[in-house]
Amino acid sequence: MIAGKFIIPRLARVQGLAPQRYGDCPPLQAYEQSKRAIPSMGGLMVLGVSSLTAGISGGLAHPAGWIVLGSILGLAALGLWDDCSKLSASGASGLRAYPKLLIALAVGAGVGLSSLQLSSSAKAVVIPWLGHSIALGSVGWVVLAMMVVAGSAHAINLTDGMDGLASGCSAIALAALAFWLATGDPQQKSLLAWCASLAGACVGFLWFNSYPASVFLGDVGALGLGAAIGTIALTSQASLFLILIGGVFVAETASVILQVASFRWRNKRRIFRVAPLHHHFHLGGLSEPKIIVRFWIAGLLLAMAGLAGAQRLR
Numbered sequence: 001m002i003a004g005k006f007i008i009p010r011l012a013r014v015q016g017l018a019p020q021r022y023g024d025c026p027p028l029q030a031y032e033q034s035k036r037a038i039p040s041m042g043g044l045m046v047l048g049v050s051s052l053t054a055g056i057s058g059g060l061a062h063p064a065g066w067i068v069l070g071s072i073l074g075l076a077a078l079g080l081w082d083d084c085s086k087l088s089a090s091g092a093s094g095l096r097a098y099p100k101l102l103i104a105l106a107v108g109a110g111v112g113l114s115s116l117q118l119s120s121s122a123k124a125v126v127i128p129w130l131g132h133s134i135a136l137g138s139v140g141w142v143v144l145a146m147m148v149v150a151g152s153a154h155a156i157n158l159t160d161g162m163d164g165l166a167s168g169c170s171a172i173a174l175a176a177l178a179f180w181l182a183t184g185d186p187q188q189k190s191l192l193a194w195c196a197s198l199a200g201a202c203v204g205f206l207w208f209n210s211y212p213a214s215v216f217l218g219d220v221g222a223l224g225l226g227a228a229i230g231t232i233a234l235t236s237q238a239s240l241f242l243i244l245i246g247g248v249f250v251a252e253t254a255s256v257i258l259q260v261a262s263f264r265w266r267n268k269r270r271i272f273r274v275a276p277l278h279h280h281f282h283l284g285g286l287s288e289p290k291i292i293v294r295f296w297i298a299g300l301l302l303a304m305a306g307l308a309g310a311q312r313l314r
Contacts, residue, residue, distance in 0.1 A: 001204045001207045002012060003045045003048070003049055003206075004042075004204075004205070004207065004208045005044060005047050007042075007044070008042065008208060008215045009170060010041060011040070011041055011042065012039040013039075014038060014087065015037075015039040015087070015282075018167070019301055027034075028274060028282075028283070030277060031282070034134045035213075035216075037134055037213050038213055038214065038215065038216060039214075039216070040083060040215070040217070040218035041080070041083050041216075041218040041220055041221070042205060042208065042209065042214045042216055042217075042218060042221060043079070043217040043218050043220045043221010043222065043224055043225065044075070044080075044129030044213035044220055044221070045201070045219050045222070045276060046070055046167070046198070046201045046202060046205050046217065046220075046225065047061070047076055047201075047221065048053065049197075049201045049204070050194075050197040050198045050200070050201035051069060051072065051197070051198070053197040053200070053201070054068075054069075054193045054194045054196075054197040054198070057193040057196070057197060058190060058193045059124060059190055059191075059193035059194045059197065060187060060190070061186065061189070061190050062118060062186050062187045062189070062190035062191075062233045063114075063117065063118060063187075064115070064118055064187045064190050064191055065170075065190035065191065065193070065194060066113055067111055067114045067118075067231060067235060068109070068191065068194050068228055068231045068232060068235070070110065070114070071107055071110075071149060071227040071228065071230070071231040072224045072228050072231075073112050073212035074107040074110065074219050074222060074227065075103075075104060075107055075149075075153050075224055075226065075227035076221075076224035076227070077221040078095075078100060078103050078104065078107075078218075078219075078223055079132050079157075079218065079219035079220035079221070079222065079224060080220040080221075081095065082094040082095045082100065082219040082220075083185045083219050083220050083313075084173055094219070095179055096155050099277060100154075101150065101154070102200065103183050104149065104150035104153050104154065104223070105146045105150045105226075107150070107227065108145045108146035108147070108148065108149030108150045108230070109142055109145065109146050111145045111149050111187075111230075111231050111234065112141055112142035112143075112144065112145025112146060112234075113142060113145075115141075115145065115234065116138060116142075117233050118187065118235060121139065123135050123136045123137065123141040123239060123240050124136070124237055125237060125240065126238065126240065127240060127245065128240050128241055128306075128309045129309045133237060134242045141245060141273055143233070145234055148230045148231075148233060148234050148242070149227055149230040149231055149234065150230075151230065151231030151253070152226040152227070152229050152233070152242070152246070152261040153222070153223045153224075153227050153230065154223075154253070155226060155228065155246070155249035155250065155252060155253040156170060156222045156223070156226035156249055156278050157219060157222040157223055157226065157227070158227050158249075158252050158253055158256055159248065159249050159252045159276065159278070160216070160217050160221075160222040161278055162211075162212035162277060162278050162282075162288055162291065162292055163210060163212060163277065163288065163292065164206050164209045164210040164211060164213065164292055165278060165291075165292050166217060166222055166225070167202045167206055167209050167217060167221075167225075168202070168206060168210075168292070168295075168296045168299075169246075169248045169249065169296065169299040170198070170199075170202050170225050170229065171199045171202035171206070172205050172296065172299045172303050173194075173229055173242075173299065173303060174195045174196075174198050174199035174202065174228075174232075174250075175195070175199050175303070176245045176303035176304075176307055177191075177195050177229070177232055177233060177236065177238065177245065177285050178195035178196055178199065179307055180236060180238055180241070180307065181195060181232075183245060187235070187279075188236065190230050191235060191236055194228065194232060195232060198225065198228055198229075200234070202225070205217075211288060211289045213291060219241060226249075228232055228241070229242070229246065232244075241306050241309065244302055244303075244306035244309070245302065245303045245306040245307075246299075246300040246302075247298070247299065247302035247306075248295055248298055248302065249295050251288050252276040252277050252278065253276075254278065255271075255275045255277035256275045256276055257271055258271050258272075258274050258275075259271055259274075259275035260275075261290045278291055278292075282309040
């Protein structure tokens with residue numbers, strides 16, 4: 001909250017107009033136009049403050065914490081590159097989707113290879129509700145890491161389309177992961193410091209990002225947060241629980257996948273009015289603040305359900 005007072009005015013001075021995402025959707029053009037002058041790249045505050053706080057609080061006391069930091073730096077750098085490329089010219093669209101996905105998968109592979117050295121979590125995934133875990137081979141573990149890290153990063157990036165939506169849901173998911181990690185193990189304590197620092201930074205960011213927003217996360221913030229959440233879930237054996245704890249992000253991503261598949265393979269027919277899912281409800285007549293708060297409530301209920309399943313395993 002303190003950092004925002006100094007950083008947001010500087011972001012506003014260098015900010016160009018955001019590119020149009022929904023140029024082919026007239027009902028959303030006016031909405032998009034109203035947001036184009038709001039500065040982005042506010043995720044620099046979230047990631048910077050949380051990394052400093054996590055480091056002070058013991059987040060780097062275990063190798064798992066360094067893996068989280070590495071994943072944040074890798075995908076935040078990608079997001080910053082994308083954000084800065086949009087400033088080069090008015091309406092510039094930034095990096096293409098496929099290079100971004102390939103780089104995210106590469107970061108996920110690095111996370112998977114690095115986490116193989118963590119004896120307490122390497123190559124093991126807890127199965128929700130069943131009370132046991134499955135040990136994966138090295139190749140399977142790296143493939144899982146690529147899917148979890150890249151998927152989490154892109155899911156949060158897709159959710160970051162309304163004021164406070166992604167940052168609020170991220171704070172809820174991180175708080176749920178913190179409860180999952182509330183044990184005395186040194187690795188868990190290191191990851192817990194990251195969860196608490198990132199969740200707190202997201203809440204502080206909501207002071208400026210809540211409706212009506214005065215700053216957005218930008219790709220640097222959304223991709224960095226997604227990398228952190230995916231890496232924490234992976235290294236704490238909670239990868240499959242993340243599907244429920246981060247259920248809002250899963251639903252947003254699924255809506256995009258289903259919409260694209262339907263448009264391509266069902267003779268340009270659509271399932272939703274528009275994707276991601278929050279804009280489907282927006283075009284249905286719900287106001288932006290109501291959609292945001294209802295998604296927060298859904299995220300909280302899903303996180304509680306995921307923790308209930310985790311509690312049964314303990």
